Amino acid sequence: MARKILILGASYGSLLGTKLLMAGHDVTLLCRDATAGLINSKGTDVRIRLRGEDTHRSFRSGDMPGKLDAQTPEAADPAGYDLVCLAMQEPQYGHPAVAALLGRIAAAGVPCMSIMNMPPPPYMRRVEGLDTGSLEDAFSNPRIWDAFDPSLVTLCSPDPQAYRPPEEGANVLHVGLPTNFKVARFDAAGPDAILDELAAGIEELRLDGAEIPVKLRVHDSLFVPFAKWAMLATGNYRCITPGEPIPIREAVTGDLELSREIYGFVDSVVQRLGGAAEDLVPFEKYAAAAESLGNPSSAARAIASGAQAIERVDKLIQRIGRTFDMRHPTLDATVDLVDAKLARNRSAAA
Known part of the structure; x- marks a missing residue:
């Protein structure tokens, strides 16, 4: 079935978003107003090099079976989504509009997959025996995460390396190292089933008979x-x-x-x-x-x-x-x- 995925962060987030669109899911990217306008008018263009090829191919959102739109954080209603992906840098979540959105996400009880190097505090609370209070000064604003249910927060390692070419528009992403996303399971059966479903759909993708790099790998270990x-x-x-x-x-x-x-x-x-x-x-x-x-x-x-x-x-x-x-x-x-x-x-x- 087609899922509705909300992704905070349209730069790096457009990489996972593209793979989800290819698998037939609907994706909303959250970003600044100007970037949202660009994406809504022209779509996204994520460039990935297939194994054995010398040049990158363009994967344009308009060619995908899933539907893409972009919004600002102020406009987003997370209650209508199956999964939220957090693909911004950790300090960015302290912006007032984004922090307010985090509050709405927590209140709606939507499962969240963080694609950050910095694990959000609710995820760290899943580590048994860890004194998370002693870690707070490593975070820009730890209080904005207090309302989240740790069982509904997981972490995905942002291993693929990608960047926005400076000469291109904000809707373009170039993937330099097309490795896999590695995500730990939630502590809840329903959200885990969503992860398995998304991973399986991405795994099945082919182009001209070839596998498309950047998979979503689901792991049992928190670590x-x-x-x-x-x-x-x-x-x-x-x-x-x-x-x-x-x-x-x-x-x-x-x-x-x-x-x-x-x-x-x-x-x-x-x-x-x-x-x-x-x-x-x-x-x-x-x-x-x-x-x-x-x-x-x-x-x-x-x-x-x-x-x-x-x-x-x-x-x-x-x-x-x-x-x-x-x-x-x-x-x-x-x-x-x-x-x-x-x-x-x-x-x-x-």
């Missing part, structure tokens, strides 16, 4: 989406230096043994939370992939451009580690550096 934390701490946040940002490749390979040590530390934190080794990605696989990452991370670029807030997975890992009396000096130094740079940006903007 599979946390596998990316070690990558972020080892590479993405270490692109942030006292001076100019450095590429992820340099951050990882500049001192490979230190990178291996940081990576292992973060994985050990995840395992103390309850994760298993099979939930995680080996360092060697990540280090090999990092060789192709020749640009600074989006977090590093944002800070260099004057951002006053970014997702703080670095601080979240640090705070979780402290609950187990686990510390790493390089991670602590990274957290301090990011804190200082964001504080300077806020002072400069005041």
Whole structure:
């Protein structure tokens, strides 16, 4: 059956939205008014390269069996949807219109799948025995999540890498690394059935007889989406230096043994939370992939451009580690550096 999916965030969200449209589901993207107007008039264009091909293909929403529309957060009524996908950066949810929408989503009891590196607080409350109160300063505004039922919130690792080409319109997304979304199950049977249904529909998609990359993989473990934390701490946040940002490749390979040590530390934190080794990605696989990452991370670029807030997975890992009396000096130094740079940006903007 066709599902109705509400996606907060039309940039990265348009990737999952396109796969859902291809599977026959109806999708609403929430975004700024100008972007909504562009999408409603011209649709979306998501470019994905199929396995074995040299060039990307354009997947346009107008060619899909599902229906697409775009709205602003103020106009959205979440009660009419089967699933809400949270595809914005964590600090963006503090915007008054978006925060108000989160309140309506929680009140409606619609299941939410977060596609963020930063897990929302209700998801962290699903981790047995974790003192989530000690984690609050890692979040921009933890109170906006208080009304959510943790059983109706899950986390999907945003592993596929995609960006908006600067020379194109806001309705265009280029997928650079077409890996799979990895989502943990809800703690509720009904929403889990929706995940299984969506994943199966995406799995069946073919174009000219070929599989279309970027699947939705459903996992029983809460901790599979946390596998990316070690990558972020080892590479993405270490692109942030006292001076100019450095590429992820340099951050990882500049001192490979230190990178291996940081990576292992973060994985050990995840395992103390309850994760298993099979939930995680080996360092060697990540280090090999990092060789192709020749640009600074989006977090590093944002800070260099004057951002006053970014997702703080670095601080979240640090705070979780402290609950187990686990510390790493390089991670602590990274957290301090990011804190200082964001504080300077806020002072400069005041």
